Amino acid sequence: MALEDPRLFRQLAYVDGCWVYGEGGREEAVFDPATGERLGQVPWLESHQIEAAIASADKAQRAWRLLRADERGELLDAWYRLIRENKEDLAMLMTREQGKTLADARGEVEYGASFIHWFAEEGSRAYGETIPSHIPGAALGTLREPIGVAALITPWNFPLAMITRKAAAALAAGCTVLVKPAGETPFSALALAELAERAGIPAGVFSVITGEAAEVSKQLCDDSRVAALSFTGSTRVGRLLLSQCANSVKRVSLELGGNAPFIVGPDMDPEEAARAAVDAKFQTSGQDCLAANRILVHDSLYEDFLTHFVRLMKQLKVGNGLVSDIDLGPLIHRDAVAKAQTIVDDAVEQGARLIHGDQSMAPGPNFFMPVLLADVTPTMKAWREENFSPVAGVTAWHDEEEVIEMANDTEYGLAAYVYTHDIRRIWQLMRGLRFGMVSVNSVKMTGAPIPFGGVKQSGLGREGGRQGLDEYLDIKYYCLGGLASASGS
Numbered sequence: 001m002a003l004e005d006p007r008l009f010r011q012l013a014y015v016d017g018c019w020v021y022g023e024g025g026r027e028e029a030v031f032d033p034a035t036g037e038r039l040g041q042v043p044w045l046e047s048h049q050i051e052a053a054i055a056s057a058d059k060a061q062r063a064w065r066l067l068r069a070d071e072r073g074e075l076l077d078a079w080y081r082l083i084r085e086n087k088e089d090l091a092m093l094m095t096r097e098q099g100k101t102l103a104d105a106r107g108e109v110e111y112g113a114s115f116i117h118w119f120a121e122e123g124s125r126a127y128g129e130t131i132p133s134h135i136p137g138a139a140l141g142t143l144r145e146p147i148g149v150a151a152l153i154t155p156w157n158f159p160l161a162m163i164t165r166k167a168a169a170a171l172a173a174g175c176t177v178l179v180k181p182a183g184e185t186p187f188s189a190l191a192l193a194e195l196a197e198r199a200g201i202p203a204g205v206f207s208v209i210t211g212e213a214a215e216v217s218k219q220l221c222d223d224s225r226v227a228a229l230s231f232t233g234s235t236r237v238g239r240l241l242l243s244q245c246a247n248s249v250k251r252v253s254l255e256l257g258g259n260a261p262f263i264v265g266p267d268m269d270p271e272e273a274a275r276a277a278v279d280a281k282f283q284t285s286g287q288d289c290l291a292a293n294r295i296l297v298h299d300s301l302y303e304d305f306l307t308h309f310v311r312l313m314k315q316l317k318v319g320n321g322l323v324s325d326i327d328l329g330p331l332i333h334r335d336a337v338a339k340a341q342t343i344v345d346d347a348v349e350q351g352a353r354l355i356h357g358d359q360s361m362a363p364g365p366n367f368f369m370p371v372l373l374a375d376v377t378p379t380m381k382a383w384r385e386e387n388f389s390p391v392a393g394v395t396a397w398h399d400e401e402e403v404i405e406m407a408n409d410t411e412y413g414l415a416a417y418v419y420t421h422d423i424r425r426i427w428q429l430m431r432g433l434r435f436g437m438v439s440v441n442s443v444k445m446t447g448a449p450i451p452f453g454g455v456k457q458s459g460l461g462r463e464g465g466r467q468g469l470d471e472y473l474d475i476k477y478y479c480l481g482g483l484a485s486a487s488g489s
């Protein structure tokens with residue numbers, strides 16, 4: 001792969017500060033989803049190698065947790081600067097393995113780096129508290145201490161930022177991490193490891209384990225030296241890992257699927273609303289947990305909205321993300337294309353109008369042309385499932401009670417969008433929507449300072465913000481007795 005710094009393209013796992021081969025000879029090939037070209041491969045580590053990785057993270061944790069928070073912050077800041085300095089190479093790696101456009105990949109590098117910058121500072125604010133004592137002669141309070149070794153399992157759709165959002169918080173808190181990236185996109189993770197090493201992050205503190213997903217995850221979940229599991233991915237796999245962590249009673253954080261409603265009120269300009277909905281739907285070709293999956297438009301502007309939406313989506317260019325004016329890259333693989341087609345077919349069979357989307361125009365087998373389906377109903381897969389593709393489903397609503405019920409009619413509860421300028425309606429919707437994040441009149445909602453996460457089957461816990469640190473800290477209560485002057489104030 002043509003990079004300014006070829007050493008960022010690593011095809012080995014990174015454990016305890018060393019680049020390692022798989023000792024069983026197993027490996028996984030990685031392909032460019034736009035062209036099908038084989039980019040390279042990574043080893044599948046064997047069980048005893050995973051065991052060694054856990055042992056090294058456990059050992060490294062003992063020294064890492066003893067550093068002062070500002071010392072850890074300095075190392076994180078060095079990592080942050082290196083990531084930004086190598087932005088072009090990291091973006092190139094990401095576009096090649098994931099397929100997103102180079103502009104989106106550059107955006108993800110900045111986004112991913114911002115978590116490191118944020119937590120480099122936030123680590124110094126892992127405050128405990130003093131508790132007015134009810135015990136004579138005692139001083140009471142809490143300390144917040146690193147939980148230990150954290151296993152981080154991440155998806156392919158945001159191959160860099162989903163790692164840094166977890167790792168930066170964990171490392172700042174004083175934990176060491178074992179990252180298991182998605183098999184489709186290991187190279188971004190391995191480039192992060194190369195840069196972590198250059199930043200001076202000690203051996204064993206940040207390791208990247210490549211391997212057979214179910215095997216590696218099970219071993220990480222079973223091992224009691226791993227104190228926390230943080231997973232981002234599908235609700236299906238999240239449920240499995242949650243149950244696998246039961247035996248060792250781990251701290252579990254889950255960032256799972258979304259099925260975001262995008263609600264448009266009657267006071268909106270239909271063109272403005274359509275523009276925002278197109279932005280919220282088609283990022284990363286719809287392979288985004290925040291993608292507007294169900295677009296719910298007030299019936300008074302429904303047809304006008306559809307007209308503007310279709311006009312705007314026709315302007316989107318689909319192709320290889322390396323080409324400069326492309327808006328939508330490929331889907332990750334053919335299964336994703338097949339799933340998108342199933343969702344469209346199911347909707348049309350059940351009476352949805354296929355307003356736009358001609359798959360004969362797709363520039364390759366992994367591409368899916370943007371689709372607009374009108375009159376989507378709750379029995380359709382387009383409503384019930386996270387479609388993770390450029391398929392937009394639109395439905396009309398009439399009153400606010402009804403649209404709240406429609407929006408909440410899903411097992412997911414990650415993010416919701418509301419577009420209206422009526423403050424009374426904004427408040428009613430904001431309170432009625434059962435989602436972890438509600439964005440009003442803004443497509444952009446995420447970033448390092450906010451608590452990212454969902455309710456219902458979209459997950460457990462929060463990432464980013466000051467809350468992100470809590471996932472990696474234990475609270476230790478202390479009672480210091482026998483102190484003559486400790487009681488009272």
Ligand SMILES: NC(=O)c1ccc[n+]([C@@H]2O[C@H](COP(=O)([O-])OP(=O)(O)OC[C@H]3O[C@@H](n4cnc5c(N)ncnc54)[C@H](O)[C@@H]3O)[C@@H](O)[C@H]2O)c1
Nearest residue numbers: 154155156181182213214217233234237255256257258289
């Ligand atoms: N809530 C969020 O912040 C957020 C962010 C990004 C993606 N996601 C979700 O991620 C999903 C898409 O990502 P994906 O397809 O990579 O998810 P996935 O669940 O298939 O895979 C996620 C990770 O789990 C591993 N894995 C897969 N099968 C496994 C198994 N049987 N046992 C153990 N580990 C296994 C994968 O190798 C990968 O590392 C979507 O549902 C999306 O909404 C959520």
Ligand SMILES: N[C@@H](CC=O)C(=O)O
Nearest residue numbers: 157158288289290446
């Ligand atoms: N866009 C999301 C990732 C979801 O897939 C984020 O910002 O974290």
